[in-house]
Amino acid sequence: xxxxxxxxxxxxxxxxIETEDHVALGEDYALTASFVEKVVDAADDGDGMRLRGLLxxxxxxxxxxxxxxxxxxxxxxxxxxxxPDLLAETxxxxxxxxxxxxxxxVPHLTLAEALQxxxxxxxxAVVEDxxxxxxxxxxxxxxxxxxxxxxxxxxxxxxxAGRLMQREVxxxxxxxxxxxxxxxxxxQGEDLPELFFDIYVVDPMNxxxxxxxxxxxxxxxxxxxxxxxxxxxxxxxxxxxxxEVAYVFEKxxxxxxxxxxxxxxxxxxxxxxxxxxxxxxxxxxDILRLAGVSEEEDRSSGVIDIVRGRVPWLGVNLFTAVLGAxxxxxxxxxxxxxxxxxxxxxxxxxxxxxxxxxxxAVTVRAxxxxxLNASNAMRTFWRELMVGLLNGLVLxxxxxxxxxxxxxxxxxxxxxxxxxILNLLVAATVGVLTPLTLSRLKFDPAVSSSxxxxxxxxxxxxLIFLGLATMVLL
Numbered sequence: 001x002x003x004x005x006x007x008x009x010x011x012x013x014x015x016x017i018e019t020e021d022h023v024a025l026g027e028d029y030a031l032t033a034s035f036v037e038k039v040v041d042a043a044d045d046g047d048g049m050r051l052r053g054l055l056x057x058x059x060x061x062x063x064x065x066x067x068x069x070x071x072x073x074x075x076x077x078x079x080x081x082x083x084p085d086l087l088a089e090t091x092x093x094x095x096x097x098x099x100x101x102x103x104x105x106v107p108h109l110t111l112a113e114a115l116q117x118x119x120x121x122x123x124x125a126v127v128e129d130x131x132x133x134x135x136x137x138x139x140x141x142x143x144x145x146x147x148x149x150x151x152x153x154x155x156x157x158x159x160x161a162g163r164l165m166q167r168e169v170x171x172x173x174x175x176x177x178x179x180x181x182x183x184x185x186x187x188q189g190e191d192l193p194e195l196f197f198d199i200y201v202v203d204p205m206n207x208x209x210x211x212x213x214x215x216x217x218x219x220x221x222x223x224x225x226x227x228x229x230x231x232x233x234x235x236x237x238x239x240x241x242x243x244e245v246a247y248v249f250e251k252x253x254x255x256x257x258x259x260x261x262x263x264x265x266x267x268x269x270x271x272x273x274x275x276x277x278x279x280x281x282x283x284x285x286d287i288l289r290l291a292g293v294s295e296e297e298d299r300s301s302g303v304i305d306i307v308r309g310r311v312p313w314l315g316v317n318l319f320t321a322v323l324g325a326x327x328x329x330x331x332x333x334x335x336x337x338x339x340x341x342x343x344x345x346x347x348x349x350x351x352x353x354x355x356x357x358x359x360x361a362v363t364v365r366a367x368x369x370x371x372l373n374a375s376n377a378m379r380t381f382w383r384e385l386m387v388g389l390l391n392g393l394v395l396x397x398x399x400x401x402x403x404x405x406x407x408x409x410x411x412x413x414x415x416x417x418x419x420x421i422l423n424l425l426v427a428a429t430v431g432v433l434t435p436l437t438l439s440r441l442k443f444d445p446a447v448s449s450s451x452x453x454x455x456x457x458x459x460x461x462x463l464i465f466l467g468l469a470t471m472v473l474l
Contacts, residue, residue, distance in 0.1 A: 024058060031062060036069045043070075043077040051081040060086060064093035067102070076105050088114035092122040100129050108134060112141035115150075119194060121166040121274065124153035161245050162238030164278070165259040165268035168193040171200045172226055174209060179222030181212075197255045197271065201230045206265045208233055208258045235260050236270055242278045247370055249275040286368060286446040313451065320455030324349070324462055331466035334474060340407045341469055344416050347399065348465045352423035352457035355391060359384045359431025360453050364445050367435060381432045388428030392421030415472050419465035423457060426464075430456045 024035045035054070042050040055063060055078070063086065067075050079102050082090065087106070091099060091114065103111065103126070115123045115138070127135055127150050139147045149167050156162030170192055172181050181199060185192065198211040210230030220229055234252055236245055236259045248254065249272065259268040328335070328345075335341050363380070366372035372380055396417035404413025430453050435445030 060089035088117040349461035356427035356453040
């Protein structure tokens with residue numbers, strides 16, 4: 001890495017840094033455009049001291065957000081002037097693509113020192129993104145205890161509780177009282193988690209038997225045994241998937257939970273800040289998958305990477321569009337005789353596609369939140385079918401009346417009205433059954449569902465409308 005002294009002209013005295021009142025955040029807690037421009041200008045001018053003055057008071061999350069607004073060249077400059085402690089806290093907050101790029105610019109000794117400032121879960125997340133040779137150099141430069149904690153975390157499956165947990169945890173034996181616990185916390189402060197909400201009470205085998213909230217501990221007399229204060233805890237297995245972890249936290253309103261190994265021994269903890277990231281990540285993946293976009297795509301992705309991720313789904317859409325066109329071709333003679341059909345048939349397919357997408361979104365969300373399972377699947381299906389029918393009964397007369405007035409043929413209005421009702425029933429059916437079927441087959445219901453739903457409603461929309469028109473009007 002290039003020495004920063006040779007890259008920047010960093011004046012010893014820069015009164016502008018000390019006196020300028022820059023506003024980094026707007027009322028919506030987003031970085032202001034003017035602040036981003038000041039950072040870009042300072043990077044272009046090679047003014048390292050000005051950069052440090054602009055960045056040193058920012059929250060790590062805001063620094064990570066700033067990195068997303070900068071080009072790769074500007075990020076390379078900015079990262080060299082981040083104070084070491086701020087760099088350490090910023091790395092876990094960065095988007096994956098940006099973090100990989102930033103890590104390439106940081107010397108392994110600097111990175112090893114920064115990782116020691118992080119909790120084990122955040123340090124493991126950063127090390128995971130390193131190339132193999134860089135990872136070896138960074139781990140070799142770290143103290144044995146920190147290195148062992150990170151390697152242990154990386155030994156678990158990706159997206160599992162074991163990978164996400166922090167190994168720093170406050171545990172107390174069953175025979176301690178409040179005074180023993182408080183004295184231990186004060187004497188071992190440096191070795192305890194930076195932030196924790198509960199103290200886990202363990203038996204002689206280091207298995208959690210309960211938990212005591214810090215707030216309750218501090219309100220209790222020193223002589224009170226922990227066994228009288230502790231409450232049951234929701235244990236998380238190291239092998240549990242992160243979606244299951246998020247579900248448990250949401251269902252039971254947890255702030256933290258102990259993580260246990262296969263033998264039931266306490267090995268770490270998960271806290272609510274970890275789960276917020278999980279929920280955001282899972283929601284982002286579902287939204288992108290429903291749209292046929294790769295979950296790897298973010299604001300740091302290059303054009304070629306984006307195209308590579310989107311083209312396969314566009315190819316699938318092209319194939320399904322050909323199926324719809326094939327249905328239209330079957331009724332070419334009917335369309336030639338009644339040209340108005342070519343004008344009206346997109347209405348039927350479009351309404352059906354939108355209704356199917358609505359049912360699909362509700363079903364996928366219900367599956368993700370465990371609100372939908374085998375016990376209420378049929379009830380949900382019939383409810384959506386009734387919604388589709390009632391939507392059709394509301395929209396069909398209006399559409400039929402407009403089509404009849406426009407074409408001066410009330411039979412055509414009746415045909416499009418009937419076709420709309422039938423296609424809305426088709427949309428309700430596939431909107432619910434498609435994700436349910438994929439879930440039953442152990443596939444992610446968000447993947448390919450939208451493509452199948454729109455293809456089905458287009459296919460049957462054209463088929464029903466043109467088929468009815470052929471039977472009624474010719």
